[in-house]
Amino acid sequence: MIKSETLKNRIGFIILLFAAIITLFPFFWMLSTALKSSGELFSKVPILFPSNPQWSNFADIFKLAPFERYFLNSGIVATSSVLLTVFINLLAGYTFAKYQFKGRKVMFMIVLSTLMIPMQIIMVPNFIILSKLGWLNSYAGLIIPRAAEAFGLFLSKQFMDEIPVELIEAARIDGEGEFKIFIKIILPNCKPLIAILSIFTFMWRWNDFLWPLIITSSKDMYTVQLGLASFVGQFYVEWNSLMAISLLAVIPVLIVFLIFQKLIVQGIATSGIKG
């Protein structure tokens, strides 16, 4: 009996290893392509390991377009979004979880239903609204509207559901104000949630493409994803530069992911259990 379990474990491992290699291959290929010289890109037999890796391709990108600016913009947008989103989602998640008020269920349903609205069909009205607010082509426009993340609210409520109400009640007996309770009691108990929400929000905002596309009109407000997409339209597509840019666009999120991997995966896993 024991032997067959070990055998199954071993087979499972091999299958997963094989699948992992397939999963990782596109990234490897991105790097390999990014390091090729233009001539090597179209060789009859694809070169897996370029003999003379052109690391300069990465530096050359910055000559093609002001990517430092794009990175700065993406960084500002993502970081500010994290601060704003995490705060308002924690507060709202707590409220939906622990307070009884009229319309609670309906409002939560409305929030969840926004997950089903494809951004493309509300692009134009959003543009008009932003135009009237004067937020076009600005950080405000990039950050504030996207701060309400339905999925983040969902995660937050799930988590807050689990916090024992005794903690809150005890504080109330002590005469603490509601907001103070939130700050002093709830937040310290939410460290994993804060971490997960922060990481996810960062990733979501870093990867946003359609929204920045709609509201920016000058290159100095482009984000990294927009910068990447802008190269696709060019008449002549240099694949090595494209892959280099793609890698640069992906690396920050990858780094965040690799550092906080355990936390992220756990967070995702718990969100799914309750359904």
Added chain:
Amino acid sequence: MQLLSKKKNTRFNRNKLLPYLFIAPNMILFLTFMIIPIIFTFCMSFTKWSLIGTPEFNGIENYIKLLSDEQFLTSMLNTLYYTIATVPTTLGLGLIGAMLLNRKMPLRGALRGVFYIPTVVSLVATGLIWQWILSTDYGVLNYFISLVGIGPQQWLSSNALSMPSVIMATIWVRVGYCMVIYLGGLQGISPDYYEAAEIDGAGDLKKFRYITWPLLKSTTVFLTVISIIYGFMGFDLFFTMTGGGPGFSSTVMVHYIYKQAFNVGEMGYASAGGVVLFMLILLLTMLQMKGDKKK
């Protein structure tokens, strides 16, 4: 003051206004940037509008036109094709992967992370890398299959393969997510169940059928709902990889609506399409969740 109960989920409502204040930032944002726009789109669906002109009210003409619009119906079928192909596959592969990962093996943490990585990559980059891999003349996939004797395929430029190409890329993106969620679900199943089954002499298949699968039901429902929504909203990969072609073989609903709005210049008509799509997704989601409750 309300009577305090020992139950976990007691709710409190001393200050009637306070909860509204707390959820206000979120609600205001949702209202302004999601709800109002969808209402706007709904209103626009009853007009003829070219974006650069002025809207003219035309009743339900757009909706009637949609019913007989062959291309719209094709895009609906394509969307169904896409969803039916991606949902069971990603869930199935995710479940298998999770079950394998749940076993004892070296590098478990690393493997789990690896499969999740494609989810965090932006769809722009994903579309680009897959376009490069699937290129008919220069793509590395055609090279690999040539090694086993299969001729070069026109992944992105043939009717038969345009959809499967995007489906392939989608599976690459989504399996890790399903895997991780299923893994969480699996780890929540107490080993006692399995031990009891073992004592009763049940084999692996029986264990799966009577323990694992039923206990993962809510996880499966959650993943199914999310994946169906994702499938119906598919756009980015199609936009980058195939442009909806060749012909209409890979045009999905969102893409068709987008084209109507910005290429054809029929914003009113596109809005009607958008409303129909939204209703469809809403309907499907509600059906899924009701179906789950009945069981």
Added chain:
Amino acid sequence: MKKRLLSLSVAAVIAITTLLTGCGTKAVTDQSSTGSTTSKPAEPVTIKVAYWASAGGESDAFDALVTKFETANPDIKVLKEGGEFKDFYTKLETRIAGNDVPDVTRLQYQAVGRYSSNGVLRDITKELPADYGTDFLPSLWSAVTYKDAVYAVPQHTDTLAVYYNKTYFEKLGITAPTKLEDAWTWDEFLDISKRLKDEAGAKYGFVYNWTKGNSYRWLPILFQKGGALLSDDLSTSLIDSPEALEALKLSKRFFDEKLVPAGTSVKGTEDINNIFATGTAGMIINGNWLASNYDKSMTNYTYGVTYMPRDKAAASDMGGNSLAVLKKAEHPEQALKFIEFMTSQESMTYFVSNGGFLPARKSITADKLTYSVKQPDIMKVFIEQSTTVPANMAQAVASPNMSKITLLLSDELDLLFTQGKDPVEVQKALKKGIDEVLK
């Protein structure tokens, strides 16, 4: 902390009220004084210019010209809203719908009709000097005119010709025509394509630059066969002629006989320039603006340029762009000044030389231009080819319904090329569709 919450809520409430009362604060990006045109403004006026430009020569040329304009006009500042061509019209139209209108926009000739007929562009007929249009190529000037009113000024033009792989040609002992009268017929062209495949080692004979929805580039073939798209008064389509059927059948052969890559139909997304640069295809029918790219990317071969094939007539694509003032522009006077500057003889000479484009002015002859391509003589071929644009085609292309017609062409030609639709059926569908659009 509560204060922050409160201020957030207040901000949101303000936002909603503003929205509901409809008196929005427009995107304030200029530090302008309000619209007085008689007295000189105390502060510089900022005009918003929407355009697209490829990285490299075109983009640099734009930047240089804008700087020059600002230096010469210290009271006008230019806010460059340069984007990518791919989403340009989407953005522009969304902006117009949202009342965030730029002052100046760049427009392809194919797009002018749509915008002018919808009242989006400013009628500048009276604001231009009386004989302003005489120096411009007639087909281009008619393209920016709608119902006898001028709505845009031509900035440059482009056209299609045949780039060929010189290395392959030398191998096969073929010399390309050097005079317009000697241009190949389509049969000769297709024969050469076959030879390139069979004898020179190319995978495909040629590629045609009508991908990514640019189906209007098929029209030259129609005219080369002696057909036409619309009647002279633009009221009916002439696509049901036997010449048109010939053109459809001919272009279908490209795909049926595997002379072009299957993925390069009108809706294709494949990168056609790589296909030519790597010798995968022996020729490419593409435009003048790509010469500098091929200079860079064709490392293993040399290339040459010759004329488009001709059967009953010579014809080529009317490409290029114009600059227009938007009707709702905040500063129309300064906007027009900018356009006049950009399309002046001096600016145009500079712009086309650096961007690899063709001049829109008759006075800018080939000897006045110094292109930075490896073989400057090839540009002469393009310039000569640009004179073969049929007047009827120019009219049709600039008509208001061209965008819808292009879409129809995209759908039907794609069916013809990749789905095996019968040319007769395609012709019927085009006739029906175009006539409906024209109603």
